[in-house]
Amino acid sequence: MHRHSALETIYKVGKYSSSEKQSLTFKELKSLEILQIACWPDKIDEMNNLISKELKIKNIPSFNKGIIFENKSLWRMEPLKWWLFNKEIEISEQIATILDMSHAFTGIEITGDNSSLFLNRHLPIDLRARNFPDLSSASTAIHHVSVKLFKITSNNYCLYIPRGFALSIWEILLETADQFGYEVLER
């Protein structure tokens, strides 16, 4: 089934720049699969055990951290909430509730040497390595719109924007990116 992207009408692959060099790349993450897991406060231990067993991972990420395994990832977005990407899971509602959020966000991957500098044009988040190491996440805001930021590596971030605002935020991001030089990659 074809999924229509929120950026469908304005997503134009190509190199754009007021300078000669493109130091940033943007790529929309296609066909997101996001499952929100929301645990009850007194079931954290059971939740951790279950996740560990179901996902076959040893280190359960702490708050605002994530783990990437195979082509999947798990991010602890709030003390009691996780986002699980590209994986389905069944959990008893006595431990947690699960909710499909795959269509609620538009995901954008931002890569490049200037990615932190660029993001700080909008985000009031300390992205320095010692304070925001790889596999960190944050709930923050761009232009008053709540967004989720994942740091994959020092030069590679994923930004999740509420779908209805994605068009507007995409435009404003690219306007800012122009000074750095940027390329929009195939989805």
Added chain:
Amino acid sequence: MKTRRIDNYGKINRDKILSFRWDKKNYKGFEGDTLASALLANNIGIVGRSFKYHRPRGIFSSGVEESGALVTIGSKDRRDPNVRATTQELYNGLEASGQNAFPNVNFDLAGINNYLGRFFAAGFYYKTFMGIPPLEWGKGTAIWMFFEKFIRKAAGMGSASGLPDPDTYEHAHDFCDLIVVGSGPAGVAAAIEAAEKKLDVILVEQDSLIGGNQLAENDFDNSQIKNQLENLGIKIMTRTTAFGLYDNCVVGLLERVTDHISASNVNIPRQRFWTIRAKHIIVGAGAIERHIAFNNNDIPGVMTVNASKHYLNRYGVLTGKRIVIATNNDSVYETAHQLSEAGANVTVLDSRTNFEIETNKSFEIRKGYVPYNINGSKKINSLDISKSVTINKSETINCDQVLLSGGWSPAVHLLSHRGVKPKWDYNNACFLPSDTKENITMVGSSRGLWNKNDCIASGIAGTTDALNRLGISKTNYFFPKPGGWKNPIQPLYEVKYKKSRSKSFVDYQHDVTTDDVRLAHREGFISVEHLKRYTTLGMANDQGKMGNIIGLSLMAELLNKEISEVGTTVFRPPYTPVSIGALSGRNVGKHFRPLRVTPMHQWNIDHGAKMIEVGLYQRPWYYPKENETLSDSYIREASTVRKTVGICDVTSLGKIAIQGPDSTEFLNRIYSNGFSKLQVGKARYGIMLRDDGIVMDDGTSWRLAENEYFMTTSTGEAAKVMSWLEELLQTRWTDLNVNVTSVSEQWAGVSIAGPKSREVLNNCVDDSLVITNNNLPFMGVTSTFLKGNIPCRIARISFSGELAFEVYVKSDFANTMMDLLWENAKKYDGCLYGLEALGALRVEKGHVTAAELDGRVTIDDAGLSKMASTKKSYIGSAMRKRGVLKNNDREILVGFFPTNLKETFNAGTIVCEKNNIKGQGIGRITSVTYSPELGHWIGIGFVKGGLDKWKDTTLVGADPVRNKQMNLKVVSPHMIDPKGERMYA
């Protein structure tokens, strides 16, 4: 024209010549010049006219404190007024002009004001033009209001272009352990010390070059220091002003990104507004040299001594040939020597009589002398001097320049932003920064240190202080004592002119004279804050950087007090002006606020929708055909819905997933009506009250599973309801296992309404049996598939009063759903309908929205009292029974018809009794529409006592705003199909 540029001086790049225009004439300068240095080099003395008296003004300084050389840069939409020529870097093609003058600053017709100056003292305008007898007899402002525009035009500074700003601006954020403001010897020492101790350091410098006041030293080479700083990993931000300090070590910076280059590229922001969050702040912002008040102390050619040194050693410009330096302190002698070496004939007047200074006798020193009066109007012809002990003209010195140094004022402004009051230091005749418990340390001359070694020592001590406060070290340290001159300064603020009329300027920019300060004292404005506001001392864009201390000293003398007792005004951000564009950043034009669209936004536009903003959302307003007006279109759309079928994008409704074992109990507590017995596969309309018993919002909740609900809210209240539910779960009902999550973006929704809606849907679902009347009765809910295997949720809900369904699919499938539904709706002559038709349909049915539920209405007022359970407790259940909410004369929801059915009316009309049309009347009309079904205008609203009281009485609708009045008939709000037979069909 002779040049003042001299060989072998300055750090400008003489290999790169820059062309610029000043007042429509072409000139040359060099790379590294400021506009001020280039103008001086080209022997241009008059660069401005004063604020009130239109006196010719020259260049007083070489920095941000400049109060004379305010000019306009650029033209047309890039015209930027009130720019300090002293900080504007020269670039090829720069276009600058004088301001506040006609036809130009050299010959200004308004210069006549100078000869009428005795009438223009502080407060003149208000005293003269307000309450003029016999017209206004001491009170009234009509005359002032008439003359104000002329007065404001005659006085002032530059004018903005009035055109949209073509440049872009942006905001940015950064973080560090230590931010150092100022790159003088103290700031650099602090930064190096901190970087060597492994702190993450940002060094901020407002100039284009680092070095601070060292840039005025002939042998200073900043490149070596820059390399050292960069090698230590220190982030250097030049052309960046720290304009304000805020809570928690937040520093506001303004970076001028392209103000120094000629090419304009809208993709590169002109200025960048930085918010820096640091753990500690070191301020080494330097000190500002003061002038001295005496008669005609503003004639072009007057300058601070340190500025002249900068022009000589940084820009290679000798600012005068016959120079008189007037001072009261040691700081001028090195400059005097250098000016003399450069070829100037220099005389130093020092107000002190008993002091020793080492010189090579290349210039004359007149001990015990002060400046008394400058002779000249557009340039200095000579200077009358006086002995400092008995003030009177004693002799005249021919000269072309007067350099002044009345002492130095540490730049305590940034610390003042934190509410820290500076303290007066008698020994150094200046305000010094007080201690603060915040992580802010003052270093260098901004803490009153006058020699370089002390500044460097203070920078290192400042970093040690920072390390200690951050808990990184526990090291003893000390700051050098304020001062550092061999001979003590002798306070000298004013040299009183003996003649009756004088122009001794305290604040150059606002033309505030010593006489104005005395007038303020005579009239009782003796508090420094009153003095400031009465005279406007320190209120121009230099914020009193040069003149404040002189004004305070005069008031102290008048009050027979010390300056420490008089105090100083509070410095507030910004330290130097910040453009409005920089404050706005990218939040302008179409990005003024974030735009929110539904997943079928483009689909709607492609199918002819005219959009309207609803909150942040763009929603289809109406879908005109060919030449249809809004009115034509919505009437057609609403009629089509009643006759056949219509499709409406309702995605903007708030949508909340409610999950968990206690979900039912949770809903039962937040809604006024019962939810405990709602079956799976059913939806229920619910009313949510506030704690005070007033209606908060309404919507439907669908029971999808035993412990899972899908709640819809009104568009406008979605965020409020969501945060309200979270608050309840986090604070009041922590025992409930319920998760609430906004899924407004996850789901796209449409309403399919009209007698043919089921038939349309039949063609769109995989299994048409799921939507039969039996399987999906009114308020039934089902999860099924649209053709093409699109999962969807369908509820049989009606806002229009017709047979209707709401269909939700996941957002990425919205366009596919719309294609499918629309293809089939067209077969039944259906239509797409927008918000306007939606409104018409719901008004006909008497359904309330935010227009009615405006925060004043109870559930009883809205005619929904049957939905208030008497069998359970819920939010607002106690308070809704308050006596005041049960009064019989409360305004109750009703419908309105105009008595004359050809008449129209508007929302906002006040409902009154006949012969008693006044005030707030007895009710109000909240929503109106033309009813296609009834063939005339209808409305809903509220009236005291409701339908029962007024159904046989003609009332009056008063609309004073639109100057309308009509007779009204009160009817039931349910004007169409009151029994609901259509929606149950």
